[in-house]
Amino acid sequence: MSEVTPVLLDEQLCFSIYSASKKFNHFYQSALAPFKLTYPQYIAMLALWEDAPLTVHQLGQRLELDSGTLTPLLKRLEKQGWVTRMRSRTDERQVMIHLTAMATAKRDEVYQRIGQCQTLLGMSDQEIQALMTDLVAVKNQLDEVSRQRLIDKKVNVQ
Amino acid sequence: MSEVTPVLLDEQLCFSIYSASKKFNHFYQSALAPFKLTYPQYIAMLALWEDAPLTVHQLGQRLELDSGTLTPLLKRLEKQGWVTRMRSRTDERQVMIHLTAMATAKRDEVYQRIGQCQTLLGMSDQEIQALMTDLVAVKNQLDEVSRQRLIDKKVNVQ
DNA sequence: AACAATTAAATTGTATACAATACTATTTGA
DNA sequence: TCAAATAGTATTGTATACAATTTAATTGTT
Structure with missing residues (x-):
């Protein structure tokens, strides 16, 4: 007797956002190809360029990501020479993420390339x-x- | 000499979208917990409830996902009893995704639960x-x- | 000081994403 | 007609995400 309103994919805000998010991700990933940075790696670098050094926990709060995601991501960034990971001496539980000289040197180059991308949105x-x-x-x-x-x-x- | 404009995380549209997408994902995932559906599984079911049967390719176009993502996802949906996967007899390359009786039976229950979620957005x-x-x-x-x-x-x- | 509770990272397990490749079936063109 | 091109799906490899658990360090309490 009671009619249930159908849930149509094209009327779902969540799907627009999900879909736009994937597209942005892909878009920046290819814009960042010269730097071999993935999108999540890139936003981690943005946070660090603003505020380094940060603990894993602080970075996680900024990006809304937990250690299960960040630990392997940061190990990859370390491997590629963007950051160093070192235990804090005052609190051995914490791992401080520092920028390398390379990361500092390449910052403006990345800023510039991404700045151009923003304008492309029109x-x-x-x-x-x-x-x-x-x-x-x-x-x-x-x-x-x-x-x-x-x-x-x-x-x-x- | 030339000043480069800093790229601040909080001013990036991509980050707002990325972050909102994750939050929506999590929100629906917990709303759908009684059905044991993940968010991507849920949108696949939405598309199928509208148009089943669909080939993997058609579903992929609708959701903007490729076979690398859909094949394992659909196998999991099959395992949990939502869909069946069968090779088309007229074109053996295609795999048709059909709804099971259970999926048809539970459709309105899911529609109702999600309809409520929409209103919560205010x-x-x-x-x-x-x-x-x-x-x-x-x-x-x-x-x-x-x-x-x-x-x-x-x-x-x- | 001793020890329970808490905190920070790392690890494990499951599920996306997607590029690249492989494999099979179909279609096309000489 | 039959080999080359194409199409549809699956597989492989890499990189997120995140819940749940583990491990180690610190803090709070008695």
């Missing part, structure tokens, strides 16, 4: 800003809902 | 539509730029 800064604001709002709402669900669960358990 | 249909339109525009632009680059390459080769 969007004004205002348009990009507006889109980003919406996306952040969606993210925050998802966090909020997840948080409430978690509390509901806890309440139910008691 | 956005109007207009807002969601506007955001999706922007995202599609970004995707198209990325495709366009990639296409031009490809042509440039070919021209350069000649």
Whole structure:
């Protein structure tokens, strides 16, 4: 008796975002091919160029990635000469990620290449800003809902 | 002498999208936990509920995924009883993906659960539509730029 | 000081993604 | 017609993601 509204793929915001994310990933990956950086490696480098040195934990908070993803990624970056990983002497649990001289030297070259990519989007800064604001709002709402669900669960358990 | 504009993580549209995509993925994954469907498995089911049967190739075009991703994913869906995979008799190269009776039976239950999730976003249909339109525009632009680059390459080769 | 609780990374296991290659079936062109 | 080209799927190899567990170091408490 009760009609259920069909869920159509093309009407799902999640699918637009999922799909756009993969396309961006691919786009930057090929733009970064001369540097042999993958997209996740690239955003790790962006964070480090802003704030190095960082602990694995700090980098993880910035990128929303855990050690299960970051540890192997950082080992690959180390192997390719972008970073060094060294245990903190004041707290042996922590691993500090430092930039190498090569990473510092190549920074502006990467900045320049990516800066060009941004303009290729053909969007004004205002348009990009507006889109980003919406996306952040969606993210925050998802966090909020997840948080409430978690509390509901806890309440139910008691 | 020439100043290079720094590339700041928080100003990158790609990072907003990447980050929102992961969050959506996680959000739906937990909403779908009762059905033991991952997010990519779920969108495959959405496409199949709309149009089954589909060949692997057709499904790949719909989801923008290739056989390297879909073959193992579909094998897992088959193992869990959602789909069957059978070689087409008219063209033995093709593998047709059919829904099982269980998949058809559970469709509305999934539709209902996901329909509820949409409302949790607290956005109007207009807002969601506007955001999706922007995202599609970004995707198209990325495709366009990639296409031009490809042509440039070919021209350069000649 | 002793020891439980906590924290930080690494590891393990599962599931995407995707480039590149392989394999088979079909189609096409000389 | 039959060999070359093409098409559809599967496989291999590399790189994320992330939950869950493990290990080691630090902190808090008594």
